[in-house]
Amino acid sequence: MNWQTIFKGTGFTSISPDAIEILKDSLFCVDGKGMIAKILQPGEKEYSPLLSQAARENRLVELKPHQYFLPGFVDLHIHAPQWPQIGTALDLPLNEWLNSCTFPLEARYEDTEYARQVYTHLVDTLIANGTTTALYFATIHKESSYLLAEICAEKGQRGLVGKVVMDHQEENPDFYRDASPEEALADTEEFIQQVQELGKTVPQGVYPVVTPRFIPSCSDEALAGLGRLAAKYNVHVQSHCSEGDWEHNFVRKRFGKNDAAALNDFGLLREKSVMAHSVLLDRDDRALFKKTGTAVAHCPLSNAYFANCVAPIKEYMSEGLEVGLGTDISAGYSPGILQNIRQAVTSSRMLEDGTDPSRSPEDRGRRDSRITLKEAFYLATAGGGEALSLPVGKLAPGYAFDAQVVDMTAGNPPFLILPEMDRDILFQKVLFGADPEHIRSVYIQGRKVL
Amino acid sequence: MNWQTIFKGTGFTSISPDAIEILKDSLFCVDGKGMIAKILQPGEKEYSPLLSQAARENRLVELKPHQYFLPGFVDLHIHAPQWPQIGTALDLPLNEWLNSCTFPLEARYEDTEYARQVYTHLVDTLIANGTTTALYFATIHKESSYLLAEICAEKGQRGLVGKVVMDHQEENPDFYRDASPEEALADTEEFIQQVQELGKTVPQGVYPVVTPRFIPSCSDEALAGLGRLAAKYNVHVQSHCSEGDWEHNFVRKRFGKNDAAALNDFGLLREKSVMAHSVLLDRDDRALFKKTGTAVAHCPLSNAYFANCVAPIKEYMSEGLEVGLGTDISAGYSPGILQNIRQAVTSSRMLEDGTDPSRSPEDRGRRDSRITLKEAFYLATAGGGEALSLPVGKLAPGYAFDAQVVDMTAGNPPFLILPEMDRDILFQKVLFGADPEHIRSVYIQGRKVL
Numbered sequence: 059m060n061w062q063t064i065f066k067g068t069g070f071t072s073i074s075p076d077a078i079e080i081l082k083d084s085l086f087c088v089d090g091k092g093m094i095a096k097i098l099q100p101g102e103k104e105y106s107p108l109l110s111q112a113a114r115e116n117r118l119v120e121l122k123p124h125q126y127f128l129p130g131f132v133d134l135h136i137h138a139p140q141w142p143q144i145g146t147a148l149d150l151p152l153n154e155w156l157n158s159c160t161f162p163l164e165a166r167y168e169d170t171e172y173a174r175q176v177y178t179h180l181v182d183t184l185i186a187n188g189t190t191t192a193l194y195f196a197t198i199h200k201e202s203s204y205l206l207a208e209i210c211a212e213k214g215q216r217g218l219v220g221k222v223v224m225d226h227q228e229e230n231p232d233f234y235r236d237a238s239p240e241e242a243l244a245d246t247e248e249f250i251q252q253v254q255e256l257g258k259t260v261p262q263g264v265y266p267v268v269t270p271r272f273i274p275s276c277s278d279e280a281l282a283g284l285g286r287l288a289a290k291y292n293v294h295v296q297s298h299c300s301e302g303d304w305e306h307n308f309v310r311k312r313f314g315k316n317d318a319a320a321l322n323d324f325g326l327l328r329e330k331s332v333m334a335h336s337v338l339l340d341r342d343d344r345a346l347f348k349k350t351g352t353a354v355a356h357c358p359l360s361n362a363y364f365a366n367c368v369a370p371i372k373e374y375m376s377e378g379l380e381v382g383l384g385t386d387i388s389a390g391y392s393p394g395i396l397q398n399i400r401q402a403v404t405s406s407r408m409l410e411d412g413t414d415p416s417r418s419p420e421d422r423g424r425r426d427s428r429i430t431l432k433e434a435f436y437l438a439t440a441g442g443g444e445a446l447s448l449p450v451g452k453l454a455p456g457y458a459f460d461a462q463v464v465d466m467t468a469g470n471p472p473f474l475i476l477p478e479m480d481r482d483i484l485f486q487k488v489l490f491g492a493d494p495e496h497i498r499s500v501y502i503q504g505r506k507v508l
Numbered sequence: 509m510n511w512q513t514i515f516k517g518t519g520f521t522s523i524s525p526d527a528i529e530i531l532k533d534s535l536f537c538v539d540g541k542g543m544i545a546k547i548l549q550p551g552e553k554e555y556s557p558l559l560s561q562a563a564r565e566n567r568l569v570e571l572k573p574h575q576y577f578l579p580g581f582v583d584l585h586i587h588a589p590q591w592p593q594i595g596t597a598l599d600l601p602l603n604e605w606l607n608s609c610t611f612p613l614e615a616r617y618e619d620t621e622y623a624r625q626v627y628t629h630l631v632d633t634l635i636a637n638g639t640t641t642a643l644y645f646a647t648i649h650k651e652s653s654y655l656l657a658e659i660c661a662e663k664g665q666r667g668l669v670g671k672v673v674m675d676h677q678e679e680n681p682d683f684y685r686d687a688s689p690e691e692a693l694a695d696t697e698e699f700i701q702q703v704q705e706l707g708k709t710v711p712q713g714v715y716p717v718v719t720p721r722f723i724p725s726c727s728d729e730a731l732a733g734l735g736r737l738a739a740k741y742n743v744h745v746q747s748h749c750s751e752g753d754w755e756h757n758f759v760r761k762r763f764g765k766n767d768a769a770a771l772n773d774f775g776l777l778r779e780k781s782v783m784a785h786s787v788l789l790d791r792d793d794r795a796l797f798k799k800t801g802t803a804v805a806h807c808p809l810s811n812a813y814f815a816n817c818v819a820p821i822k823e824y825m826s827e828g829l830e831v832g833l834g835t836d837i838s839a840g841y842s843p844g845i846l847q848n849i850r851q852a853v854t855s856s857r858m859l860e861d862g863t864d865p866s867r868s869p870e871d872r873g874r875r876d877s878r879i880t881l882k883e884a885f886y887l888a889t890a891g892g893g894e895a896l897s898l899p900v901g902k903l904a905p906g907y908a909f910d911a912q913v914v915d916m917t918a919g920n921p922p923f924l925i926l927p928e929m930d931r932d933i934l935f936q937k938v939l940f941g942a943d944p945e946h947i948r949s950v951y952i953q954g955r956k957v958l
Contacts, residue, residue, distance in 0.1 A: 141924065142924060142928075144937070144941065145936050145941050146933050146936045146937065146940075148853075148881070148940075149880060149881075175926075176924070179921055179924045180924075182921045183921055186919075186920060186921065337865055338865050362854045362855075362858050363857055366862075366872070366873075367862060367863050367864060367865040367867075367872060368858070368863040368864070368865070369865070391850065391941070392940070392941070401854070403598075404809070404812045404851070405812075405863070407812050408855070408863050409863045409864060411816045412817060413817050413855070413858050413862060413863055413873075414817060414818075414859065414862070414873070414874045415787055415818070415819070415820065416874070417817075422817060423816075423864070431598070469944065469945070470636060470944075471629055471636065474591065474626070474633075476592055478592075479592070483596050486595050486596045487594070489595070490594070490595030490598075490841040491595050491841070493943040494919065494943065495919075495943065495945040
């Protein structure tokens with residue numbers, strides 16, 4: 059067997075949207091390319107000889123009691139430049155929040171030194187939160203957007219980065235927009251080529267992403283051009299889609315149709331497309347997503363503040379849509395996917411039951427909307443991998459060894475662990491209770507990055 | 509001026525439900541009883557001499573840059589015996605959750621060794637989360653309930669502890685209920701006397717609490733007797749009130765009135781009463797709360813799972829009701845009041861906007877329901893103090909020095925702090941972003957407990 063390092067320990071991984079597998083005291087055999095070649099269970103014939111050999115050759119990484127492997131998290135929606143304002147200004151409606159806080163901040167990334175300081179800190183923070191694959195909006199600036207890709211490359215994180223396009227002359231502030239559709243497209247194409255070149259030397263991969271901010275901020279010409287670029291280079295696409303009432307209605311007014319249909323007309327719904335939020339999708343929108351392989355980046359923390367309702371994720375999942383999770387930094391107040399796993403479950407309960415005590419129970423909620431903790435875990439890991447069409451998000455042969463080691467003995471006090479608690483209980487406790495201080499180390503593509 | 513220790517640093521405290529005061533580089537002068545005698549600002553005449561004297565006499569505690577004092581948190585609703593099951597079994601409806609998980613677990617606290625192990629770990633965890641005052645439900649067992657009060661006393665936490673009463677012959681399982689109303693009342697009275705005796709020697713105070721579990725689990729006789737005991741000893745009272753549809757309807761069926769009216773008839777709504785959840789209060793219920801000085805323990809995390817809707821806290825606050833926050837361990841998945849501050853804001857937004865995307869915006873939410881981060885901070889600190897009629901929850905003269913030191917330089921990486929961020933911004937970042945690892949030390953009644 060072709061292997062370079064053996065990781066020994068108990069791992070938790072999704073095997074389907076609603077079920078996990080507990081890989082007890084297993085050997086995760088990782089090859090020279092950082093891929094999981096094989097997983098051996100105690101009792102299998104090769105187990106003991108391989109373990110001895112790896113130990114002898116100093117190629118064994120072994121977990122201590124109550125340390126567990128989880129797949130690294132996939133974060134499908136991050137505005138990297140907004141990192142300095144995380145946890146602030148959440149009282150404003152979306153369009154005001156954009157114009158008075160966010161755009162002035164993003165405009166600062168013309169300064170690559172500011173960008174370097176913020177992006178370095180952000181990537182470090184995301185890794186410390188267990189995020190091994192991250193889909194980023196940068197800004198309109200080609201240079202600092204490329205810098206973000208370089209920082210991911212250096213730090214070992216699998217980064218997918220978009221230079222943002224927002225060229226609409228009326229809908230964007232003078233101080234922060236692409237000069238013209240031509241320039242936006244030329245910059246995007248150059249950015250794609252540069253990042254693809256960079257990616258050739260990066261084991262875990264870095265990828266360029268076609269990134270119209272959202273329909274309101276882009277001209278028709280830019281949207282159409284971006285669709286063409288996505289096809290020409292077969293790259294990922296990201297944008298916002300039907301995030302809340304304001305945006306949804308804005309697009310309906312401009313095109314007489316929903317976001318999904320409009321984006322599709324411009325060639326922007328593709329197998330490797332990820333659409334943030336997608337809260338207000340109707341039946342036709344969902345059919346379009348499914349047909350094109352477009353994924354939903356569900357951002358439950360952000361949505362509570364800016365989306366005016368809860369995306370019916372249970373419905374999306376049962377219809378077979380691809381769904382993953384996003385932090386939506388900084389509209390979401392936390393950089394952690396763990397916090398979004400928790401809020402995804404919590405919000406789904408609040409969708410199912412409704413919220414207003416003055417309504418009768420029958421008139422309050424939306425039946426059968428809850429998702430379980432295991433489903434939310436799936437979204438955070440395997441679902442994210444599927445959304446990006448990358449072999450990540452599972453502890454399984456053929457997947458990249460992207461893993462975080464959660465240590466239940468960390469913290470002061472550490473987790474309470476009693477004899478009556480089986481591993482399924484401990485798994486739930488980790489997902490509901492772990493903080494970054496419990497994430498002891500992180501591996502991406504087999505390489506230790508924390 | 510009478511002082512024993514000077515704490516020097518910048519503190520954040522509520523001065524009203526919607527405003528905070530930033531006490532920059534202040535001297536918090538704490539007397540021999542652990543009370544804040546005076547707070548001096550730079551520039552005041554006494555400031556420099558006092559600072560020098562305290563340093564000279566080795567009675568100065570000085571914060572480092574980007575460490576901040578916050579008032580300790582007040583947690584108004586904790587089921588201490590449920591600590592082992594936190595973060596698990598959240599998929600069940602309330603009555604099933606009680607019968608199949610919770611009651612069997614609580615029954616184990618007949619074993620005081622089990623109780624000692626769990627309660628010690630719980631109090632340590634709460635202190636590590638910045639909780640300086642805690643209102644606990646224990647179990648029906650007199651001995652282990654008293655043990656919890658002792659552990660709080662020892663560890664320096666201000667604990668208010670109730671021996672739970674649940675004597676109803678049909679509504680409780682055979683393996684876990686008080687033998688009779690007489691025995692429940694006798695045990696409660698003995699417990700009150702014991703804890704009051706213990707409290708005499710405890711600087712920060714420990715207090716007994718009259719604790720009918722909730723109306724469904726108690727006989728009329730027990731409820732009436734508990735009301736008499738509350739009056740006789742002038743002690744705190746706690747119970748659950750109108751938590752969700754099931755409980756609310758159960759009480760209406762039994763008494764033909766809402767929880768609040770029924771509890772009041774039994775003499776259980778009093779100045780020192782705290783009623784958990786209180787989600788489904790109608791106008792009359794709220795008037796009763798206000799008239800009697802009864803407080804609401806708002807538990808937003810728990811409510812998302814078990815209450816079927818969101819308590820309209822903004823409305824309660826504007827009507828002048830006393831409101832604080834509770835974790836509701838273990839129906840709430842986190843032991844942290846910080847997480848409940850965040851969810852209180854988040855849930856209030858979801859109440860205001862509604863959750864169901866298939867409804868029109870007009871038919872979705874409940875207007876003017878949002879609370880701000882500062883209001884949630886008020887609930888977590890000063891509001892909790894008012895609820896308990898104790899001088900805690902503010903950094904102000906006449907209040908106990910209950911404080912936590914939040915260190916923004918802790919963590920790996922630490923918080924991103926940039927020159928453009930003023931202290932109001934940093935305050936928001938702490939409340940939305942701090943974890944236990946940032947809580948560097950905790951003081952209760954002037955004494956260092958972490």
